[in-house]
Amino acid sequence: MTRVRLAVAIILSAFALSSCAIQVGGQAVPGPMPSTAAADAPTLPKAGQCMNSSELKPVDCSASHDAEVMNVGEMSGLPSGYPDTQALRKTALPPCYAAINDHLGSADAGATRLQVWAFWPNEASWKKNERWRLCTVVELTPDGKALPRKGSLKDALKGASFNTYQICLGGSPSKDPDVKPTACNGAHMAEAVPGGIVSLGKYQDPTPSKDQMSALAKDKCTKAVHDYLGSDKRTDVFPAWRMPGSQGWSEGWTYAICYAEAPKAFNGTLLGIRDNPLPN
Secondary structure, X not given: OOOEEEEEEOOOOOXXXXXXXXXXXXXXXXXXXXXXEEEOHHHOOOOOOEEOOOOOOEEOOXXXXXXXXXXXXXXXXXXXXXXXXXXXXXXXXXXXXXXXXXXXXXXXXXHEOEEEEEEOOOHHHXXXXXXXXXXXXXXXXXXXXXXXXXXXXOXXXXXXXXXXXXOEEOOOOOOOOEOOEEXXXXXXXXXXXXXXXXXXXXXXXXXXXXXXXXXXXXXXXXXXXXHHXXXXXXXXXXXXXXXXXXXXXXXXXXXEEEEXXXXXXXXXXXXXXXXXXXXX
């Protein structure tokens, strides 16, 4: 069997949070550039199977792995010569974003550490007419690495599982150009909220302006944050949101992510805090 080298494109959505803030808009940054992994093309995993991103071979989901395949397909409409990374991302990623909510059983996927990674052939494989793509979901650590796990993520966000995978931020989503996820059980300033993914349109459409996106996000994020807090009276915790830039939009990131933000770092959770003091 012919051994080929396959390019691995690791794509982050909500973890690509280097953006100007919420009510004034945002600019997404690209995920890491492709690395390489060796695999036999005919043995690539199928939808519903698990794998390790270093090998791209199916493994039993009950065994240790770091990715789970949600969707497979072919990339079309690209030149015969190897496309640049931006063109590959624009082709491969939209179906991955479209698949993740259904796979996880919730529209809240973008507000969690369960994120899209996409894989496609490298240049050598492209010359052999390889055009496949793999859409996978991974659980990311705060530093953006795939977390080895056992068990399937299918329907992982159904029921009351949001807090298990919730994104928390160490900085201010409303002020900081660059914010990074951090552990929710440590000091943080903001928490993504359930029901806080706001659809802004379709990736095939022109990217809306920051004002247009904010107008769509404002009311929905405000309600989602108030529901999360259990109060609409607080002035020291407020709704914030992060939005995609033009590149993220063209790749299928077409939603705002709502956060409950405090003016200073705190420990604990804002869930159901009502009118009680911020947790120390």
